[in-house]
Amino acid sequence: MTERTTGPGTGLAEAGAVLAREAARFASFGWMRGTSGNLSVVTNRDPLRLAVTASGLDKGELTATDVVLVDAAGQAVSGGRPSAEAALHARVVRLTGAGAVVHVHTIASVAVAERCPEGIVFRDLEMLKGIGRPTHAGEVVLPVIGNSQDMAVLGDRLEAARDPDMPAVVVAGHGLYVWGADPRQARHHTEVVEWMLQLHLARR
Amino acid sequence: MTERTTGPGTGLAEAGAVLAREAARFASFGWMRGTSGNLSVVTNRDPLRLAVTASGLDKGELTATDVVLVDAAGQAVSGGRPSAEAALHARVVRLTGAGAVVHVHTIASVAVAERCPEGIVFRDLEMLKGIGRPTHAGEVVLPVIGNSQDMAVLGDRLEAARDPDMPAVVVAGHGLYVWGADPRQARHHTEVVEWMLQLHLARR
Amino acid sequence: MTERTTGPGTGLAEAGAVLAREAARFASFGWMRGTSGNLSVVTNRDPLRLAVTASGLDKGELTATDVVLVDAAGQAVSGGRPSAEAALHARVVRLTGAGAVVHVHTIASVAVAERCPEGIVFRDLEMLKGIGRPTHAGEVVLPVIGNSQDMAVLGDRLEAARDPDMPAVVVAGHGLYVWGADPRQARHHTEVVEWMLQLHLARR
């Protein structure tokens, strides 16, 4: 079996170090308060393996070992007990081909989704180029899906709602899922989407 | 007499180091402006002893020795003069069994309590899991109590208003009291409650 | 002649180091954008001498030598050219007996003063204790005065408007002047006043 790898390499500790660094960054922005949110990176494509941040820890204080390796169903292969949300990370990767997934609890995402439960429309923003869209593409919609504690249900909603040209979905009352080819692109997509959400709030 | 200990250990300096670190964190968020707020951790259960941050100091610059040991009534056992609010910390611990108490002056807590003097209602938020509540628990209420300079009065109000499933109370015109099993859980409860209060403000 | 000294000592470099540290702190909060604002500390009472931060420099990058010694009229005694506002610092010290003065350009002070040009009223806030007022003192007023480029005019307005129990004045369209017994107390007074102004904004 040939293993194709993406992201920071196949080493779990190496992946854990990258995720810890990215998590500390998002935590410093206030996007992972409490112990909320989780990040993942694909370490192997066939069979699919993702390194996912460990559950229940402060996301500003992770170390390289605070990581769990999961399979395509989000079940632990090694490391500790993954968050239930690991299954959604794995599903996003299977659906989109992404190499990294960011899940953060931002106030702007929840507040704007309350105003726009049918989806959040952006238009005429240079920042759209940061998610690969032309600035003058007309309306671009960030989908909003209902929250659920059942990851299969949540995954079905994400699959039904997602736009192939928009690397993000808002879960109502919950937060953002964003993805990219690797952890750095996922970071930048997250920042761009959150910037547009904060602009939406600033408009009131 | 057998001493059961929680938190960072029975050493007062050790407790002081933990509280200094936590205080610096909250101060960096702007939640302890001036010299406001105070933190405590239980160092012994029987007899009850709490380490409480010293009064009148900048909460971003505490050292391990800027701490006072108080008894179940909030009276100093060793160290300097405690804040009058130490008595309320001790009462919260006796009422709730908590191992650590956070008192911070956040703008969101005061602003939202002015709008919702009868209590602040949250519902359908994933963040509720961060204080041990199911996301879809129906309405969850953060109690608001009137301020007082008399800690016995304030304690009575807290006792009458508190919800056993909500590890926090807002004191109107004043700030937040939040508690948890240990300093880290108290930190995470504080962050979760403040996140929900900031969301409330963002909704306007 | 006997010199009574307050603050960090009579050494200008020592005073400069304290002011640089305080300025870096305020700059990190965004209260000294551009090169705005200036800080001072009394180094001698008779004759009056104040160390004042040098003009035209980034307030986040000051060193211990970026300081000017001025007299009771705000004229340079040693060091470089002081800001014109040094004269107002000196006048505040003469009027109030303060040992340190903070002048910062905060957005909240300018925005709230536009809404409340006759003075900003605070009541029933625990934070009032941070400026030495009882929480339930009734109404406490932060004076607002009109801006001027003439420091004698501005000083007259400050003298006419100031409340002996309120260690701060807002200059409309400009920013905050706050004072205290020493640089640390002036810092804490500044933080408390700004906290109350930000609360005012959050109420909308």
Add this chain to the structure above:
Amino acid sequence: MTERTTGPGTGLAEAGAVLAREAARFASFGWMRGTSGNLSVVTNRDPLRLAVTASGLDKGELTATDVVLVDAAGQAVSGGRPSAEAALHARVVRLTGAGAVVHVHTIASVAVAERCPEGIVFRDLEMLKGIGRPTHAGEVVLPVIGNSQDMAVLGDRLEAARDPDMPAVVVAGHGLYVWGADPRQARHHTEVVEWMLQLHLARR
């Protein structure tokens, strides 16, 4: 040929180090989210040469070598591929004689430009002195121009709209262009303009 130089010197690496430091500062404020924005400094006047930050990188993580040297048309002379916006930087320098240009994506600039598409009026603000204007100059207008992906079009709009006494222009749906004699003055102009924009937002 005699070369007149401004800014940090003719060395490209030296210019790159300055730009990396300035970019990290702006990124820490959240003004360069994703990989947005770019900074430049003139390294030679005749022929005109600008060092411009490299495209597609995280602006908080630039190093001294993440820089491209471009000519008066914004075409690369050495280094990698410049952003298309390098041509606008070069044009600003030719139009204004500036030694450094800052382009950042701030939320306030986009939000306020939506409300004031004909230009943003400031008056009676002490902060105006930070861009060389008297405080009581009457109305001062920050021009707003329509966005375009064609740098010649955008440059024509900037040339037609700019006010010689205002070292900044807002591009609608996009962000701020600000300039100054050198990177430090450009930084301070940027901070002053952004402060006034944030005040505008706070007024609602």
